[in-house]
Amino acid sequence: FFFFSSRRRHTRFLPVSWARRCVQETAIIGDEDTVTGFLLTGIGERNTKGETNFLIVDSQTTAKQIEDTFVKYLRSPNIAIVLVSQQVAERYLRQMINEYDQVVPTILEIPSKEYEYDPKKDTVMQKANRLLYGKEIE
Amino acid sequence: MSQQVVPSQMVQQLFEGKTKAAKKGHELLKKKCDALKTKFRTIMLGLLETKKNMGAEASDAFLLYAKAQWAAGEFHQNVKDAVKRATIRVDMTKENIAGVQLPIMHIRELEDVDSNLSQIGISRGGQAIQKCRDKFKDLLHILVKIASLQTSFVTLDEVIKVTNRRVNALEYIVIPKFVEIVRYIKQEIEEIGREELFGLKKVLDQRRKLQEESNKAADKKALEANREGKESDNLLEDVDEDILF
Numbered sequence: 273f274f275f276f277s278s279r280r281r282h283t284r285f286l287p288v289s290w291a292r293r294c295v296q297e298t299a300i301i302g303d304e305d306t307v308t309g310f311l312l313t314g315i316g317e318r319n320t321k322g323e324t325n326f327l328i329v330d331s332q333t334t335a336k337q338i339e340d341t342f343v344k345y346l347r348s349p350n351i352a353i354v355l356v357s358q359q360v361a362e363r364y365l366r367q368m369i370n371e372y373d374q375v376v377p378t379i380l381e382i383p384s385k386e387y388e389y390d391p392k393k394d395t396v397m398q399k400a401n402r403l404l405y406g407k408e409i410e
Numbered sequence: 411m412s413q414q415v416v417p418s419q420m421v422q423q424l425f426e427g428k429t430k431a432a433k434k435g436h437e438l439l440k441k442k443c444d445a446l447k448t449k450f451r452t453i454m455l456g457l458l459e460t461k462k463n464m465g466a467e468a469s470d471a472f473l474l475y476a477k478a479q480w481a482a483g484e485f486h487q488n489v490k491d492a493v494k495r496a497t498i499r500v501d502m503t504k505e506n507i508a509g510v511q512l513p514i515m516h517i518r519e520l521e522d523v524d525s526n527l528s529q530i531g532i533s534r535g536g537q538a539i540q541k542c543r544d545k546f547k548d549l550l551h552i553l554v555k556i557a558s559l560q561t562s563f564v565t566l567d568e569v570i571k572v573t574n575r576r577v578n579a580l581e582y583i584v585i586p587k588f589v590e591i592v593r594y595i596k597q598e599i600e601e602i603g604r605e606e607l608f609g610l611k612k613v614l615d616q617r618r619k620l621q622e623e624s625n626k627a628a629d630k631k632a633l634e635a636n637r638e639g640k641e642s643d644n645l646l647e648d649v650d651e652d653i654l655f
Contacts, residue, residue, distance in 0.1 A: 296500045296502060296515075298500055298550075304486055305472070305475060308485070308486050308489050309475045309542065312542060313498055313543060313547045314496060315550070317496040318493045318494055318495075326493075328490075353500060353515070374564075375513060375561050375564050376502070378564070379560075380553055382468060383465055383468045383469070388465060388469070389465035391461065391462055396560055397458060397461055400454040400457050400458055401454075404455065
């Protein structure tokens with residue numbers, strides 16, 4: 273399932289067949305508290321180059337950093353799930369998420385301390401609701 | 411394609427066979443599509459339900475996190491620095507549903523031998539941190555389940571589209587084409603038959619006509635000969651007077 277974007281060059285994802293992947297990591301992009309909470313469980317990974325599978329988004333983080341990291345995680349053959357704080361998704365990544373159609377890695381929008389989970393904003397949820405009930409979530 | 415088909419009995423049988431196979435294939439595909447759609451619905455319902463509940467679980471987790479922060483102080487930096495190799499991994503396996511391979515994910519927890527992660531909270535607030543960690547682990551389990559549902563959802567969506575396209579292709583293009591070809595052949599065969607019959611009739615008619623004409627000619631000749639006198643070709647027919655000496 274190939275996807276080309278004429279607007280941005282880095283929204284092109286590798287068509288790696290999910291069937292060839294094996295044991296995978298969970299990546300996470302979110303605010304400090306959310307990421308730290310999840311890191312406590314042990315999902316964090318740092319390789320020899322110092323690259324990690326988590327990104328903490330704060331007031332200093334630029335939009336480009338967030339987008340580039342997101343794309344990097346989506347292209348990685350080692351990552352199965354990408355957790356994204358919903359407010360980060362809403363603000364920086366909504367377009368990319370809407371256009372994303374690959375099977376793995378799968379994108380999961382999660383709530384944060386301040387922002388409750390809103391199914392109305394979740395791309396996958398809206399699609400499922402539309403297919404099931406013929407309308408958007410209210 | 412009808413123009414290239416030779417109208418013969420053999421070809422007709424061939425295409426009748428094809429029609430039958432196509433109809434059977436169509437029926438089977440339709441059943442498969444229905445089974446897939448049912449499974450799809452189930453997955454979608456599960457996805458909507460589970461993800462909505464996830465919101466509540468996440469709130470609990472954040473509450474415990476706040477408690478842990480209050481008890482142990484700021485531990486962001488320590489956690490970030492302690493990250494080395496992931497101890498929680500996700501296994502991806504394939505599950506066969508109605509003939510389709512769907513990706514399912516499971517959490518695999520590896521033994522954490524020398525990670526500094528477990529050292530966090532050693533000084534104070536250890537229990538609160540542990541509780542927080544456990545809650546986040548539970549949340550992670552739910553999230554992985556949701557992830558499985560999402561991957562199955564995306565895969566099935568695509569497969570259903572493809573299967574549906576094949577069903578429609580058979581129903582609206584392939585089968586009508588075959589039916590049309592068979593009809594054309596039957597029509598041509600009939601036409602050829604009629605032509606043969608017609609040709610045969612014509613030949614017979616010709617022959618009869620010739621026969622009639624030759625008969626007529628013969629009769630005419632006979633009549634003329636009789637009128638011209640008693641001289642007939644056939645002496646045996648004359649009746650002579652008796653000769654008296």
